[in-house]
Amino acid sequence: MKFKSVERSPSLPEEIVASLTSALHAGELRPGDRLPSEQALATEFGVARTVVREAISQLKYDGIVQSRVGVGAFIAPPQERTAFRISPACFQKRKELLKLLRLRNGVVIEVAADAALARTKRDIARMEAILKEMREAIGDREHGAERHFEAERQLIHVIAKVADNEHALNFIVMIDSQIAEKLRSVAVKNTKATELAAVAIEEQAHLVEAIKSGDPVAARDQARQHYDNAAQRLADRADLADV
Amino acid sequence: MKFKSVERSPSLPEEIVASLTSALHAGELRPGDRLPSEQALATEFGVARTVVREAISQLKYDGIVQSRVGVGAFIAPPQERTAFRISPACFQKRKELLKLLRLRNGVVIEVAADAALARTKRDIARMEAILKEMREAIGDREHGAERHFEAERQLIHVIAKVADNEHALNFIVMIDSQIAEKLRSVAVKNTKATELAAVAIEEQAHLVEAIKSGDPVAARDQARQHYDNAAQRLADRADLADV
DNA sequence: GGCCACAGCCTGTCTGACAACCTGATTAAT
DNA sequence: ATTAATCAGGTTGTCAGACAGGCTGTGGCC
Secondary structure, three states, rough: OOOOOOOOOOHHHHHHHHHHHHHOOOOOOOOOEEOOOOHHHHHHHOOOOHHHHHHHHHHHOHHHHOEOOOOOEEEEHHHHHHHEEEEHHHHOOOHHHHHHHHHHHHHHHHHHHHHHHHHHHHHHHHHHHHHHHHHHHHHOOOOOOHHHHHHEEEEHHHHHHHHOHHHHHHHHOOOOOOOHHHHHHHHHHHHHOOHHHHHHHHHHHHHHHHHHHOHHHHHHHHHHHHHHHHHHHHHHHHHHHHH | OOOOOOOOOOOOOHHHHHHHHHHOOOOOOOOOOOOOOHHHHHHHHOHHHHHHHHHHHHHHHHHOEEEEOOOEEEEEOOOOOOEEHHHHHHHOOOOHHHHHHHHHHHHHHHHHHHHHOOOHHHHHHHHHHHHHHHHHHHHOOOHHHHHHHHHHHHHHHHHHHOOOOOHHHHHHHHHHHHOOHHHHHHHHHHOOOOOHHHHHHHHHHHHHHHHHHOOHHHHHHHHHHHHHHHHHHHHHHHHHHHH
């Protein structure tokens, strides 16, 4: 992973979506407002109508606009939203990122409690294997940071699966993959600071222990302990890296 | 609200999206697979290519497929997902619905703690006004249930706003609006059972009190108390209503 | 004043076309 | 025989134009 992936020029529909959503976010478009006709937008953006239609179809997919044949397309009220999506820009700002982690952690903590109620012996074995991997990773000077990061991720996934909550898993995967670079870089730094890595592993070991004991309240407490601390560590380290 | 909204015949792109996503969910399409060409899909579905393109553009928007010029469109790995969206079917099944509520409650509980740290006098005044509205709604035989339901909703929104977490607000609004009918019908039943409504109000009063005192841990506990209980009440009542 | 028909606009869909691009096979050159 | 250049075919991205079906407001008619 030496080279960053080249960002190819965004497609025309993407740009139009971005333009419209930013207009909406800026308050220039408000719920109930009618969008200009597709033809009008096409000429305004200097593209074909099919391009505008693709853009609008994406917004319709999210429930942001609703269109009526023969009338036009309208900005839908917020409660019509059918998808939760975060603009990539949010993952750049430290403050926003921490807020997103709050969301994620809220969900993780919740499923940890469910996992404590549903865990089987096999589940516990898998979690302990992940803990073992973490401990071994400490000794690995070369790929240790990567291995640790990957193991942390897997632990969350296993917990979500044990809790049998696919939605939670989807949600967590989505958030995590979006902030993966940030999380990874900080995780790497923390792992190099061996004492922090050891602390993190112990926290997670306590979490697994709580799940093993089948105590949802304890699992919740341990999950909060670890993931809130992890967010705090991220906050501490991240401000060294970026603005 | 006497008449149910008529479901207008879904548009062709919608149907194709549904078809493709169901194929994906059924495992017929797996990450890395190439979709048939747009032309092929068009003839297969018996529609124009523009329709297929709109469908695929929606899937691309969610990061479910990625397309490369001159090559084709491919199912992306799950970690490329950029949106969290729930199929409407999930809101029908009681079990799924409760899992979604778990997600929501996890987030709500988290922001309640943040709200306790950020609340101002004005925020508290707004919350107490909402509580007052709830108490008054009990006496209203005609619209009491509706008023109570609306007030509960507003309380969550205010809390999310106080916590200054727009993402959480969006998330909660999205989930709530999707399960609004279910929530509403059960809320109405519970409100008619006056003793349950009184319990719910007291729980929320405690929550507001905790936020007022600025104690995040207490706020979390009270939030959990109320929203988990509310979910439980929903579970108890909902199985009377549906399968 | 009230009712009706109609023109004009809008979305949804279809068709055909072309540019840019990629892949794999074929061909040419060494 | 191996390598390099070429090319044909398929694919996505975009464009232009067309038509059906639906809605709205206007103007004429009763």
